[in-house]
Structures are given as structure tokens and as C-alpha cells.
Amino acid sequence: MTAVFALPPYVPPPGVAALRAEIRAFIAANLPAGDPVHRANSWSVADNGFSRALGAAGWLGMVWPRRWGGHERPAMDRYIVLEELLAAGAPVGAHWIADRQTGPLLLRYGTDAQRAKYLPGMARGETYACIGLSEPGAGSDLAAVRSRAEKVAGGWRINGQKLWTSGAHRSHVMLALLRSEAGSERGAGLSQFLIDLDTPGITIRPVINLTGEHDFNEVFFDDVMVDDAALVGGEGNGWAQVTDELALERSGPERYLSSHALLVTLIDAARSASADNQARASGTENAALRATIGKLVAELWTLRQMSMATAAKLAGGDDPVVEAAIVKDLGNDFEQRLPLAVQAVLDLDLDGSTDLVRLLGHLLQVSPSFSLRGGTREILRGIIARGLGLR
Amino acid sequence: MSELRPQVVATAQALFAAAPDWSAIVAAGFPLLLVPEADGGFGGDWGDAFAVLQIAGGEALAQPLAEAMLAAQLIARAGVAQPAGLVTIGSGGGHAIGGVFTGHVAAVPWGRDAAHIVATIDTGADDPVMLLLPRGQVSEGSSPAGEPRDQLDYRGVPALRLGGADHALFGAFLRVAQSAGALGAALELATTHVNTRVQFGKPLAKLQAVQQSLAVLAEEVAAVQMAGAAAAAALDRGDGAFEMMAAKLRTNMAIHRGVALAHQVHGAIGFTQDYPLHRLTRRLMGWRSDFGGDSWAELLGEQALSAPGAELWADIVQRGDA
Numbered sequence: 213m214t215a216v217f218a219l220p221p222y223v224p225p226p227g228v229a230a231l232r233a234e235i236r237a238f239i240a241a242n243l244p245a246g247d248p249v250h251r252a253n254s255w256s257v258a259d260n261g262f263s264r265a266l267g268a269a270g271w272l273g274m275v276w277p278r279r280w281g282g283h284e285r286p287a288m289d290r291y292i293v294l295e296e297l298l299a300a301g302a303p304v305g306a307h308w309i310a311d312r313q314t315g316p317l318l319l320r321y322g323t324d325a326q327r328a329k330y331l332p333g334m335a336r337g338e339t340y341a342c343i344g345l346s347e348p349g350a351g352s353d354l355a356a357v358r359s360r361a362e363k364v365a366g367g368w369r370i371n372g373q374k375l376w377t378s379g380a381h382r383s384h385v386m387l388a389l390l391r392s393e394a395g396s397e398r399g400a401g402l403s404q405f406l407i408d409l410d411t412p413g414i415t416i417r418p419v420i421n422l423t424g425e426h427d428f429n430e431v432f433f434d435d436v437m438v439d440d441a442a443l444v445g446g447e448g449n450g451w452a453q454v455t456d457e458l459a460l461e462r463s464g465p466e467r468y469l470s471s472h473a474l475l476v477t478l479i480d481a482a483r484s485a486s487a488d489n490q491a492r493a494s495g496t497e498n499a500a501l502r503a504t505i506g507k508l509v510a511e512l513w514t515l516r517q518m519s520m521a522t523a524a525k526l527a528g529g530d531d532p533v534v535e536a537a538i539v540k541d542l543g544n545d546f547e548q549r550l551p552l553a554v555q556a557v558l559d560l561d562l563d564g565s566t567d568l569v570r571l572l573g574h575l576l577q578v579s580p581s582f583s584l585r586g587g588t589r590e591i592l593r594g595i596i597a598r599g600l601g602l603r
Numbered sequence: 604m605s606e607l608r609p610q611v612v613a614t615a616q617a618l619f620a621a622a623p624d625w626s627a628i629v630a631a632g633f634p635l636l637l638v639p640e641a642d643g644g645f646g647g648d649w650g651d652a653f654a655v656l657q658i659a660g661g662e663a664l665a666q667p668l669a670e671a672m673l674a675a676q677l678i679a680r681a682g683v684a685q686p687a688g689l690v691t692i693g694s695g696g697g698h699a700i701g702g703v704f705t706g707h708v709a710a711v712p713w714g715r716d717a718a719h720i721v722a723t724i725d726t727g728a729d730d731p732v733m734l735l736l737p738r739g740q741v742s743e744g745s746s747p748a749g750e751p752r753d754q755l756d757y758r759g760v761p762a763l764r765l766g767g768a769d770h771a772l773f774g775a776f777l778r779v780a781q782s783a784g785a786l787g788a789a790l791e792l793a794t795t796h797v798n799t800r801v802q803f804g805k806p807l808a809k810l811q812a813v814q815q816s817l818a819v820l821a822e823e824v825a826a827v828q829m830a831g832a833a834a835a836a837a838l839d840r841g842d843g844a845f846e847m848m849a850a851k852l853r854t855n856m857a858i859h860r861g862v863a864l865a866h867q868v869h870g871a872i873g874f875t876q877d878y879p880l881h882r883l884t885r886r887l888m889g890w891r892s893d894f895g896g897d898s899w900a901e902l903l904g905e906q907a908l909s910a911p912g913a914e915l916w917a918d919i920v921q922r923g924d925a
Contacts, residue, residue, distance in 0.1 A: 216790070217825030221833040228924050299916040476912030483908060502904030509903050510852035513845075513919055514826050517833040520923075538822045596821055597814035600794055 251301025267337025688718025
């Protein structure tokens with residue numbers, strides 16, 4: 213029998229109820245009223261005030277050393293806090309990248325000077341980071357990166373362009389993958405640089421997405437001068453480091469909860485219709501609606517088990533590459549199908565007249581991106597196929 | 604994990620691979636896996652049952668092990684001594700008055716071979732009753748995979764009441780366990796096939812379209828294995844009703860998606876009597892209907908609708924934290 217997901221179910225330790233109560237109390241006290249549509253896909257919704265409040269309460273940099281502003285909590289404590297924030301639809305987009313991957317990468321590969329400079333601000337929810345990977349000619353084929361860093365006296369001169377950079381316009385730093393060895397090809401000769409985005413020569417331009425929102429950017433580097441301290445990790449070690457960085461972002465709860473707000477709102481709307489109108493009684497008489505919700509709940513529960521089991525494996529120091537790819541692909545498929553399932557079972561005019569309709573309309577438009585960001589469906593399935601010994 | 608699991612798993616792997624007859628399975632003690640040691644059983648937990656039935660599913664074991672295991676557990680839970688011979692399970696209708704049953708039990712797995720049946724009977728009252736019945740008048744039927752599924756009819760037959768519980772959810776869980784093994788075995792067959800079958804001058808495995816299909820099959824296997832393991836863990840903690848329903852629903856989705864892919868990459872070769880894939884896939888397709896099928900979805904949906912939307916998350920999480 214082929215065991216492609218040989219992970220035991222994760223059982224949270226005693227005391228987890230107290231942790232949940234704590235973060236839920238924080239959410240209840242701090243969640244901005246705002247537009248209910250922003251509860252969906254909320255790790256793309258930036259709210260600097262909320263991020264600072266999270267930082268002040270000790271919910272950022274949770275696993276990092278105290279010396280760098282962290283709180284030295286167990287990795288699974290952080291997981292539990294993240295899933296509670298996402299399930300509640302909290303706007304965690306501002307600090308998300310710094311907390312999830314830039315900070316951990318600095319802890320693994322950075323110098324003490326880099327850690328001292330950036331980590332405390334990240335843990336306070338004040339310093340935000342963006343990911344400098346994609347370029348016009350390098351999307352899924354990341355090794356085609358061409359932006360270059362040229363060694364000069366006392367530092368590096370950077371030229372080139374990054375594209376599809378989410379949140380660059382609200383970030384302080386970019387962790388960029390650059391070609392540091394002239395004439396190198398593919399994964400060789402690449403290095404990572406942490407670049408302050410207020411450095412002269414950097415131009416950030418919005419790329420407006422299909423719903424009219426500003427999330428993407430293109431970032432131009434024209435003779436940008438950074439000093440030697442901007443190099444993160446080993447010169448020429450960029451490809452290996454980026455591979456590590458990507459492993460941190462594939463199996464988290466954000467990979468299956470992006471549409472959760474719609475399920476919550478659907479249940480509330482059905483209950484309210486049922487209370488308002490006993491004859492129609494959507495909640496109690498609509499068997500198709502009940503069955504749709506039941507199947508979605510079954511998938512939600514299964515994905516949470518898979519995501520937690522993978523997180524526990526990561527927390528143990530292992531690198532469950534295949535398992536993480538499985539969680540992301542199944543999770544993305546779920547969060548993409550959820551709006552379609554709701555659309556199929558309710559006869560709604562998408563006229564923006566209610567929270568339910570607005571959430572549904574929003575997710576129908578943005579959900580195709582869920583299986584693009586952070587590794588496309590095809591790339592993930594290629595990773596799984598390699599795990600099966602097919603390539 | 605129970606202390607006896609490694610031994611039980613090793614025994615099951617060796618025995619089930621040899622297509623044993625029923626007496627060999629009984630001799631190894633497997634039907635009594637879930638019966639407490641004090642009652643003459645193994646004292647295994649639900650995790651043990653999950654492990655053993657996964658192996659049985661992977662070997663396409665054509666024996667009523669899951670049914671006998673559950674029947675023995677239900678009999679032991681009712682404080683009744685285990686009767687001799689095969690005991691299987693089923694659902695039906697009728698009335699049991701003064702210890703005498705008249706009615707029927709439908710689609711009983713291996714009903715024709717059973718000495719006794721643990722049957723959940725709808726008597727028209729609010730709650731069904733669970734009875735221990737002898738074998739009734741047999742009308743033979745068969746499952747899609749060709750296994751016995753027999754109707755048993757009764758007129759004035761002595762019946763022993765075991766309690767009010769419904770066995771269907773537990774039956775659903777056992778099918779999840781078998782499906783986890785069978786779908787995993789289908790993936791293994793498919794993987795071996797595409798690595799050896801040459802078309803276009805190379806193994807099928809080198810074609811990206813084939814790789815992507817098998818990746819999806821592997822994802823579905825992963826989902827069933829995780830759902831089943833998590834449901835077993837919940838049962839061993841105490842209440843696993845929600846988890847058994849969720850796991851069965853997720854398993855039904857996985858069979859829907861996975862069986863088609865396993866056959867797709869095999870082409871016509873997988874569609875023959877000689878090739879072993881059908882022993883897995885025909886059973887999997889039939890198991891989707893067993894013990895409630897997709898009808899659990901309405902119940903899960905009703906539960907979700909019984910509280911405000913935000914409570915859904917709190918409830919799922921609280922069950923896992925317990």
C-alpha cells in the first residue's frame with residue numbers, strides 16, 4: 213500500500229483551550245467592523261493598525277527568540293493562533309509575509325546584524341516585507357530570474373524588475389532573488405538580498421487586479437546601491453534558500469480557509485431566512501442546502517486535519533514537501549469550489565444587495581487566483597508526482 | 604497506538620495477502636479485535652480496526668471481516684456472549700414483540716453464510732432497535748463487486764434485544780478504513796503500471812498529463828487516509844459521530860474522483876477480469892452506497908445550521924482539542 217501521507221493526526225496539547233480563549237478574546241476586542249467582504253481571503257487584506265495590535269499583544273514572531281523580539285512559543289501555538297485569526301476573517305495581510313517567511317528565513321540564514329535590524333520591528337507588527345521572486349520572464353519558471361546584483365566596492369548594484377509583487381507598496385523591505393553571478397544560468401549564481409524599499413533607484417508601480425484592487429505591483433531597480441549587509445545567506449546559495457522559504461508557505465491554514473467567511477455567512481443567512489419565514493424555512497426544509505453545507509463541512513474538517521498534521525511535522529524539524537503540496541492543492545481546490553457550491557444551491561441575484569451576495573460575488577472573481585499564488589496547481593502536482601517516483 | 608498494533612498489523616499483512624478463507628481469519632482472531640480481553644477478545648481500539656481494515660481493503664479481501672468485527676463489538680457492548688459462527692450486520696424493518704421478530708433485514712453482507720445477524724430494525728417507533736437474530740429465510744442478492752448481499756425474512760423468530768443504538772455510522776467508518784486501503788492499492792497499481800507501460804517510446808510516467816493525474820489520485824488517497832485516521836482517533840477519545848460522518852462523506856468524494864483516475868491511466872488493460880484493479884475499484888464503487896452513503900451530508904448540514912455560522916469553526920476545533 214502506498215503511503216503518500218503517512219502522518220498521524222495531530223492532537224493539540226492540554227492547555228490549548230486557554231490559548232484559543234486568549235486569541236479569541238483578542239479578536240473580539242480588535243477585529244475592525246469594516247466591510248464583511250474583507251473577512252474573505254483575509255490574509256490578503258492589510259490593516260496596519262490590526263497588525264500593530266497583534267504585535268503588541270505578542271501574537272507575531274511567536275516562535276522567534278526573545279533576543280530578536282520574539283516570544284519563544286512552540287510552533288503549534290503559532291499555528292493555532294493563525295487558524296483562529298483566519299477563521300475569524302481577521303485582516304492579517306500587512307505583516308503576513310514577514311511573519312510567515314521573511315523573518316524565519318533571516319533566523320535561518322541571516323546575520324545577527326540583519327536580525328537585530330529587522331526582526332523586532334516585524335514582531336511588533338510595524339515592519340512589513342514582500343516577496344521578490346516573480347519577474348516578467350520568470351513566473352512558475354523561477355530559475356529564469358534575470359534581475360541582477362553586481363558586486364561593487366562596499367556593496368552591490370542592483371538592476372532589473374520584479375513583477376506581481378503583492379503588497380510592495382505597503383512594505384518596508386523586499387527579500388529579492390537576484391542573479392549575483394554574471395552569465396550564470398538557472399538555479400546557479402543566484403543570491404537573496406533584503407532590500408529597504410526606500411532605497412534610491414527603486415520605483416514601485418501598481419498593477420491593478422481584475423476586481424480593481426491594488427495588491428500587485430511591478431518593482432523596478434535602476435542602479436540601486438545596497439551595502440554588503442543586504443546579502444542574506446551565502447552568495448550563490450539563493451536557489452536553495454528560496455526552496456526552503458517556499459516550503460514554509462504551502463501547508464498553512466491560509467491554504468484552505470480563504471473562502472471560509474462565505475460558509476459562515478451562508479449559515480447565518482439560511483438561519484435568518486428560516487426564522488423570518490417559516491414557510492420557506494431555508495435552513496430546515498432545503499435539503500439540497502443542508503447536503504451542500506454538510507459536504508463542505510466534511511471537506512473543511514479533513515483539510516484541517518491534513519494541514520495540522522503537516523504543520524506538526526514541520527514543527528518537528530522535518531520537511532514534508534509532498535504532504536505540503538497535497539495540502540495546498542486540495543485546500544485551494546476546496547476554497548475555489550466553495551463559492552461555486554453556494555452559487556449552485558442558492559437562487560441568488562448577484563446584485564450586491566446583501567453581505568452574502570457581495571461575499572459570493574467577490575469570491576467568484578478572486579478565487580481563480582487561489583491556485584496560482586504560492587506555487588501553481590501544476591507545479592504542486594509535479595512535486596507530488598516526483599514524490600510518487602514518476603519523475 | 605495500542606500496544607498490540609504492530610503485531611496485529613504484521614499478522615494481517617501476511618494473512619490477507621494469501622486470500623485466506625473465513626476459517627483462517629477466525630483462527631487468527633480478527634473478528635474479535637474490538638471485543639474486550641475480559642470477554643475473550645483482543646481488546647483492540649478503533650485505531651487498530653482502522654489499520655487492519657485498511658490492509659483488508661488494500662488486498663481486496665473478499666470476506667465479511669468488517670461486518671463481523673462490528674457485530675462482535677456491538678454484541679460485547681450489550682453484555683451478551685459471542686455466539687458461534689459468522690455474525691454479520693444489516694438493517695431492516697418489522698416488529699419485535701415479546702422477544703419474537705417478524706420482518707426483514709435487507710442487503711445483508713454474506714447473509715447466506717451467517718449464523719447470526721446484528722440488525723438495526725425500524726419498528727415504526729421513533730428510535731430503531733438493535734436485535735441479535737438467527738439467519739432468516741434467504742433471498743440471495745449480490746453487491747456490484749459480486750459479494751453476497753442477501754435479504755433475510757423472518758416470521759415469528761426469537762430475537763435478542765441488544766439495545767437502541769444504530770450501527771450505521773460505525774459501518775460507515777469501517778468502509779472508510781477499507782476504502783483507504785483499497786484506494787491506496789489502486790494508486791500503487793497505477794504507479795507501477797505507468798512506470799512500466801511504454802507508449803510514444805517512453806514509460807507513460809514520463810508524460811506530464813499522466814503525472815498530474817496520478818498526483819490527484821495520490822491527493823485523494825491522502826485525504827481518505829487522514830480522514831479515517833482522525834475519525835479513529837476521535838472514536839478512541841470517546842465520541843466520533845461527527846468525524847465518522849465527515850470521513851465517510853470525504854471518502855465518497857475521493858472514490859468518485861480517484862477510481863476514475865486509476866482506470867484512466869490504465870486504459871483498457873485495467874478493464875479486464877485478469878488485471879487486479881477491478882477487485883479494488885468495483886468494491887470501492889459499491890462501498891460509496893453502504894451505511895448511509897451521501898445521506899450523512901444532510902445530517903451534518905443540519906447540525907451546522909443549528910448554530911450561528913461562527914460556531915461551526917468553534918465546534919470543529921473544540922472536538923479536536925478535546
